[in-house]
Amino acid sequence: MKSYFIHESIGVMIAQTYRKLNQLLFLRLKEYEITPEQWSVLYRLSQKDGINQREIAIRTSKDQPTTKRILDCLQKKNLIEKKMSPSDRRAFLIYLTDKGKHLAQQLLPIEQKIMAEISVGMDQAEINQFKNKLLLISENINTLIND
Amino acid sequence: MKSYFIHESIGVMIAQTYRKLNQLLFLRLKEYEITPEQWSVLYRLSQKDGINQREIAIRTSKDQPTTKRILDCLQKKNLIEKKMSPSDRRAFLIYLTDKGKHLAQQLLPIEQKIMAEISVGMDQAEINQFKNKLLLISENINTLIND
DNA sequence: CACTTAATATTGTTATGACAAGTAAATAGG
DNA sequence: CCTATTTACTTGTCATAACAATATTAAGTG
Structure with missing residues (x-):
């Protein structure tokens, strides 16, 4: 991919990952017109x-x-x-x-397959750890917004 | 926050975290009209x-x-x-x-402060680990899109 | 019950995001 | 050197996202 991506801020990385994921979902769902x-x-x-x-x-x-x-x-x-x-x-x-x-x-099942595919290289423990970090960040943001 | 968030798919969690982060940035940047x-x-x-x-x-x-x-x-x-x-x-x-x-x-400095604030509760090693997982997911998605 | 306040849905506006299609200029191949 | 292809930018369209403001209805309060 791009060697510099890892040097970005967490915010930039989340945004770019989100956009790529959306693109992938869009591609896979296109034939269902949704x-x-x-x-x-x-x-x-x-x-x-x-x-x-x-x-x-x-x-x-x-x-x-x-x-x-x-x-x-x-x-x-x-x-x-x-x-x-x-x-x-x-x-x-x-x-x-x-x-x-x-x-x-x-x-x-299509959604579940995609989620498995984007998680290749992580075992279940790593996935849970990653989700916990995402949850922590989300909660931090919620605290910051509601102040 | 919401107890069910952690039970969502990775995709949903990334999307919702992205949107919340965008909201926070929007709030903080509003006074600079950007x-x-x-x-x-x-x-x-x-x-x-x-x-x-x-x-x-x-x-x-x-x-x-x-x-x-x-x-x-x-x-x-x-x-x-x-x-x-x-x-x-x-x-x-x-x-x-x-x-x-x-x-x-x-x-x-405002951006850097926000990134520090949303990372509260993670040490540098955990942040790096999290970023590596994001990178892995991004690379997985890129592979899937370019097929 | 009357009046104020809150909640539900809607519409308007601005920005973002991706794709498609079009214009103009640069490059490649013969 | 001419034609075909590629490249850089632009414009159009549709979907998403968030805020603001409005109309209608519900709920709270005296």
Whole structure:
């Protein structure tokens, strides 16, 4: 790759790795006509649907406008449907359609395969260690933002 | 933070950490009227300017259209200037203005402080280990993309 | 119950990111 | 030296991301 990459700041390395990962996911998901971020929302909904947009935003760590626009895309593709909440006339409950459920089942193993592929060279202990560091950094950032 | 974060895939964790970091940088850089990505380009140029847009794109791991638009923003703020390349009439050479040089000097310690703050709880050995894992993942992704 | 405040969803704006396509200039091959 | 290809930059489009502001509804408070 590039010999200088390791000399970058952690911030630069995280950003560049994120962008590369997004590119890879985009490539692999292209034939299913879904983007990485749309997939991440679809995946959440496959874990639990019937929740409102605010809940989805929290679970995907996106803000509400971003979540709304991604849901609009998914709705246009008939992967989800919005139903009016019976208890709150401001809110919609979001459900996967059959097409959405089917696609989620199809994509889950693809995502898992990609994650295994990008982790080649690390054993499970190293992966856990790496994830713990990412968690620590995330928590540090959260503390800094909420001050 | 969120107890479930650690149970996410590496991909989700990298993406969410990246977005949070970007938010933090945005907050801290706001008073200087520069965005995180604009800063990353300005920083590169403070290391070496007088290079063309393609070179900048490579060094910042962005594509040329993205680089061009970020440079346009920097130019609008009088932080850089484009000069026609004497050897290639297609290309521009990008130089920091005095204002740009001054701002880069001002922001460098801020960036370093943020990187130290987000690394709280890790010693230097752990930071290096973490960076090596990021590098490994990046290289894995590069291999996967270029197949 | 009336009034203030908070919550949910929406729209607008700006910046980033990637791809595709187009223009102009440099380079390569014959 | 002419043509074909490559290169540098530009423009267009779509998706994402975050902030701000708004409308509608819910919830809290007197």
